[in-house]
Amino acid sequence: AISVYMFITFAEYIGNFKSSVRFFLLTMWISLNAFAFIYFIVIPLLKLFRIGKTITYKEAAIIIGKHFQHIQDKLLNALLLEEMSQQNPDNTLLIASIEQKSKELAPIPFSSIIKFKENIRYIKWLIPPVILFLLLFIFIPDLFQSSTKRIIRYNESFYTPPFMFEIQNSNLQCLQNESFELKVKINGQILPDKVYIIINDNQFQLQKTGKDQFSYLFKNPQKDIPFTLKASDVESHHTLKVFPKPAITAFKIQLVYPKYLHKPNEIINNSGDLIIPEGTKVIWNFSTIHTSQLHIIFKDTSLCLSTQNNQCMFSKSFTSSTSYILAAQNKYLDTPKDSTFFNIQIIPDQYPSIQVQQTKDSSSIRFNPSFFGTIKDDYGFTKLEFHAIIYTT
Numbered sequence: 406a407i408s409v410y411m412f413i414t415f416a417e418y419i420g421n422f423k424s425s426v427r428f429f430l431l432t433m434w435i436s437l438n439a440f441a442f443i444y445f446i447v448i449p450l451l452k453l454f455r456i457g458k459t460i461t462y463k464e465a466a467i468i469i470g471k472h473f474q475h476i477q478d479k480l481l482n483a484l485l486l487e488e489m490s491q492q493n494p495d496n497t498l499l500i501a502s503i504e505q506k507s508k509e510l511a512p513i514p515f516s517s518i519i520k521f522k523e524n525i526r527y528i529k530w531l532i533p534p535v536i537l538f539l540l541l542f543i544f545i546p547d548l549f550q551s552s553t554k555r556i557i558r559y560n561e562s563f564y565t566p567p568f569m570f571e572i573q574n575s576n577l578q579c580l581q582n583e584s585f586e587l588k589v590k591i592n593g594q595i596l597p598d599k600v601y602i603i604i605n606d607n608q609f610q611l612q613k614t615g616k617d618q619f620s621y622l623f624k625n626p627q628k629d630i631p632f633t634l635k636a637s638d639v640e641s642h643h644t645l646k647v648f649p650k651p652a653i654t655a656f657k658i659q660l661v662y663p664k665y666l667h668k669p670n671e672i673i674n675n676s677g678d679l680i681i682p683e684g685t686k687v688i689w690n691f692s693t694i695h696t697s698q699l700h701i702i703f704k705d706t707s708l709c710l711s712t713q714n715n716q717c718m719f720s721k722s723f724t725s726s727t728s729y730i731l732a733a734q735n736k737y738l739d740t741p742k743d744s745t746f747f748n749i750q751i752i753p754d755q756y757p758s759i760q761v762q763q764t765k766d767s768s769s770i771r772f773n774p775s776f777f778g779t780i781k782d783d784y785g786f787t788k789l790e791f792h793a794i795i796y797t798t
Contacts, residue, residue, distance in 0.1 A: 409434065409437055410434065411534065411537065411541070413430045413434055413552075413556065414553060414556070416430070417430060417552040417555055424559055424560055424561075427556050428559040428560075430559075431556050431559055566593070566639040567593050567594060567637075567639070568591050568594070568595055568636075569591075569592050569593055570592075570600075570641040571590040571591070572587070572589060573588035573589065573618075574586075574587065574588055577643060578646045578647075579623070579626060579645065579646075579647055579648070580647070580648055580649070580650040580737070580738075580742070581625075581626065582627070583625070584622055585623040585626065585645060586622050587611075587620060587623065587645075588618070588619075589618070589620065589634060590617055591617040591618075591619070591636075592617075596616065596617050597636035597639075598613075599613075600619045600634060600635070602621050602632050602633070602634055603632060603633040603635060604630060608635075611634075623645060627647065628647050629644055629645065629646055629647050630644065630645040630647065631643075631644045632645065648735075648737035649695035649735070649737070651693065651694070651697070651735040653693050653699070653731060653745075654692045654694050654715075655674070655692045656690060657672060657673070657674055657690045658672070658673045658674075658676070658677075658679070658688070658689055659671070659687070659688040660672070660673065660679075660681060661686040662681075662682060662684075662685050663683075663684040663685065663754075666784055677745065677747030678748050679747075679748075679749045680752065681723065681749065681750075683751050683753050683754045684754070686720060686721070687723065687749075688718065688719075689718065689719045689720070690716070690718050691712075691717050691718070691719075693712050693716070694715060695735055696712050696715065696733040696735055697711070697712060697734065697735045697736060698733075698735075699712060699717050699732070699734070700733075700734065700744075701731060702730040702744075703727055703729045704728060723749055723751055725751055726748075726749060727751075728746065728748045728749065729746075729749065730747075731744065731745045731747070754784070755783045757781065758781055758782075759779070759780045760779045760780075761776055761777075762776065762778055764776075764777065776791075
């Protein structure tokens with residue numbers, strides 16, 4: 406069995422046969438093993454349990470007589486005498502003869518039938534194939550592994566192409582609406598001059614960027630794209646995985662001004678750049694799509710907001726000008742990819758200013774001074790008080 410197995414696998418390893426030949430080899434191997442199993446195991450077991458056609462006692466006596474020289478025809482003669490005694494049960498002479506034959510036959514050393522020295526000579530035919538099998542299995546394991554695989558899977562094609570396509574991209578993944586450049590390298594002794602890509606039964610030629618380098622641009626993909634690379638008779642099947650892109654679809658900003666300004670609150674839609682008075686509270690309300698987290702990054706701090714039902718909110722009061730970045734993220738991105746930059750300009754609340762001048766009427770004998778001046782504030786004022794200390798002598 407080992408020799409037949411090595412012959413079949415070695416023939417397939419060298420010949421690399423087509424499907425029909427591999428099917429014949431598999432059928433032959435199964436048939437030989439089935440024959441050996443039936444002939445050496447099943448049939449002896451059936452005879453052991455006396456199932457089916459069995460030999461007679463006379464035939465058994467002849468076989469035993471051939472293996473035991475001291476028995477020869479004695480057992481057969483005893484059986485014949487037994488048959489005669491059944492026909493003449495009162496014949497004492499027959500009964501005495503049977504007892505004499507029985508004493509001559511007992512005991513029978515059945516172990517003497519097996520002649521180990523004669524069987525040992527067959528081992529020399531087993532050792533060479535076993536040693537050869539072990540050596541091949543250790544030093545050329547692919548001989549048995551690949552050949553056995555091809556024979557068992559006889560209906561599959563194991564054609565070895567003259568060249569192979571190697572995808573140079575680290576992965577075939579991109580986000581929706583983001584163009585993806587496919588980079589392909591040809592490995593092999595024979596290099597094709599043209600390579601094609603088949604998408605939805607449409608064939609396009611890849612751009613040749615080097616001796617063995619080709620590229621193709623997927624423009625704004627929206628969903629997974631199965632495609633096939635083809636050159637000559639060689640094909641390679643792949644799929645570009647397109648993941649949903651996180652994005653901010655809209656946002657609303659509510660401006661809550663300081664109370665002293667007496668200015669009504671204001672709402673701004675989809676405009677991130679702000680010019681606001683100092684102390685204004687800004688409340689953002691974001692609407693997103695395919696987004697699990699929204700990052701807001703200021704100069705001095707960074708926040709990560711979790712979305713619920715594609716909505717999230719954030720508020721902050723500002724006393725100085727700054728800038729911030731908005732970036733959306735989902736489970737398909739390790740880090741935020743796209744970001745938007747905005748500025749917040751703060752109008753500082755200036756202190757009120759007062760300018761006062763004193764005048765004196767030179768024509769009057771009495772001291773009767775007067776004051777005049779200007780007062781101003783960037784947001785106006787509501788009251789002016791004049792305090793004076795008068796000294797008399």
